[in-house]
Amino acid sequence: MSFISNAFAQTAGASSAGPLGNLTSFLPLVLMFVVLYFIMIRPQMKRQKEHRNMLAAIAKGDEIVTSGGMAGRVTKVGETFITVEIAENVEIxxxxxAITTLLPKGTLKAL
Structure with a gap:
């Protein structure tokens, strides 16, 4: 009685076909990494770069929206903090x- 099926017996010799056999077994893994890079990693890095450039370009008088949803006009720009006027004589x-969006000038007319 044999415990090795014919399918296992046939594939055992084919896997040792040489260096080309090992290369083709890693090809799907490499291909998945390349696809993952172009679909997920590269666009995320591009968004981070755009956000960094937007934060560096913020100046007094710009209108912004924070991640908490507060909209206001920038009154003072510091190294890590920004003072934002959210209503008349109300600054935070x-x-x-925490700044997510730089609004076009004139968007906030009530301030």
């Missing part, structure tokens, strides 16, 4: 990293 300090 916000971390630069």
């Amino acid at each position: 300090n916000v971390q630069k990293g």
